[in-house]
Amino acid sequence: SQTIHQWPATLVQPVGSPLSLECTVEGTSNPNLYWYRQAAGRGLQLLFYSVGIGQISSEVPQNLSASRPQDRQFILSSKKLLLSDSGFYLCAWMRTGSQETQYFGPGTRLLVL
């Protein structure tokens, strides 16, 4: 069976500090991978998706970047965090080319102070 891991679970960072959130998937190969952010009381906002190693698509311009150095690893980064980067960051995976849906990791709750 497939599992998806995210870490850390929670993070408190000062404004201007860097960020690196990691997501890994087990039990599948060549998945589509997604990063979402959910701000308090808001809906899910798609930030990035990747259909393969080194292939990143950005949905909205922002202070963040993403990388996919390995098939089952997806990293979300920032060089300098803003207050507005606070939120619940969720990584999701989906089988490539399928009619199935996305499955989420447990998320990282980020608070920028």
Added chain:
Amino acid sequence: RKEVEQDPGPFNVPEGATVAFNCTYSNSASQSFFWYRQDCRKEPKLLMSVYSSGNEDGRFTAQLNRASQYISLLIRDSKLSDSATYLCVVGLNAGNNRKLIWGLGTSLAVNP
């Protein structure tokens, strides 16, 4: 108009009640439909897919009306553990990616 619209609620119902959530979507090219459940401070989890003929999973029944671009979720015999936010999700194929459009969710509180 939002791509996927839901009544945000909250819906407050007593245990044992039947509650229905509705969702409308704007893109007629949408190809797949889902209901997710999200507990407070947790990740969304797939509740059920929604098929054209309608489908049932225990106390949960999902319906799809493509002509009206409308999706529904019916929960019968509500339990306290059903309290959560229910997210309506619509899938579109975009090249080699599959894009999911998320509603903002409907909040349900089941009271003893």
